[in-house]
Amino acid sequence: MTGNTEVVVIGGGYAGVMAANRLTRRDDVTVTLINPRPSFVHRIRLHQLVGGTDEAVLDYREVLAEGAGLVVDTVSRIDAAERRVTLATGGTVGYDYLVYAVGxxxxxxxxxxxxxxxxxxxxxxxxxxxxPVLDATPAKAAVTVVGAGPTGIETAAELAEQGRRVTLVCGGALGPYLHPRGRRSVAKRLAGLGVTVLDGPDTKVTAVTRDTVRLGGGRELPSAVTVWTAGFGVPDLAARSGLSTDALGRLLTDETLTSVDDERVVAAGDSAAPSNLPLRMSCQAAIPLGARAADTVLARIAGERPAPLNQVFAGQCISLGRRAGIFQFAHRYDVAVGFHIGGHPGARLKELVCSGIVKHIAGEARKPGSYGLHRVSGGAKRRQLLQAEQAEQAKQAGQAKQAGQGKQAEHGKTPATAEQVA
Incomplete structure (x- = not known):
């Protein structure tokens, strides 16, 4: 490709900013980042914002490359055929390539x-x-946190450490990702903070009122403030724009993160579903995906073949208030192992990760192309999963074909006749 190339990045989170920064390594690429907020949200600190220990935002000048333009607006539609996006304010922005990182x-x-x-x-x-709702609520009033993933655990611990009376409703297991040893460590810390943990099959929430939370087992909990951390959803922008998505609305891509519909559209972060096998929602996945998406675009601009996804995980880190935490180690294909670091060392490691994330992104802004963790091998596990998925799809296609032929035989029609009738 000759001349200047316009690349639009939708979404200014971990994946979008990493992609935008990396794309500035070429002088003949103009990068425009479109984000609804004027500030970068350090999302993994939002529980600290709720607890009043961090504001969870940074100025984009701290993390975004000087060569990337910032448009504060929301994209209401993608017109892939015309290669342009429509903004909520009414304007449009054209592109040669689009990075979809809406989070x-x-x-x-x-x-x-x-x-x-x-x-x-x-x-x-x-x-x-x-x-402000919590600030206006008496310190000893009952607070219920629903959902026992990392956000739920972190929020419960953050509030309990401040003297709040907290109940954590798991709706199943506490910390489903954690190894049983790590789970016991987290449970012990929460108990030490005074958090009441309700787990097991009878802890599904069936209703919420102004001052109660009702559970599937018939139990009713008093709750002056109910915090909901369960569930996962993505914006429906891709689906509304006519692009193929998975069941949850993530953009379907191949292993180079390229849309299955349009090679000019590349996805990254939580809103991407590569080969319909999306990675775990995490900044640990989002940042390498952002780098990989940028590399895919840069390869296409250079007339080269993009490299496939090569993701590796280290584990999961969870803060348990300001004085404790846990780093749950895992196989590089993202399954927890028996080893973890807890207590105060776990808190220090968690803080190191949180600050390290900003350093990774800011470092790429200062020196585009310097980040390289997305090239570290995650092993053969993903390839095995892909092969299993392809085999299952082939099996289902074969069964569907046999069923169709059987139905045609019942009606005394040959395949050609049935095809003509259809």
Missing amino acids: SGSADPGVPGAAEFAHPIATLEDAQRLR
């Missing part, structure tokens, strides 16, 4: 009263709305 948020809880009376914290605005 994720809360899903509709589907529980009576939850949307009205529970407080999500998946976005900056959610957390900013919840903080």
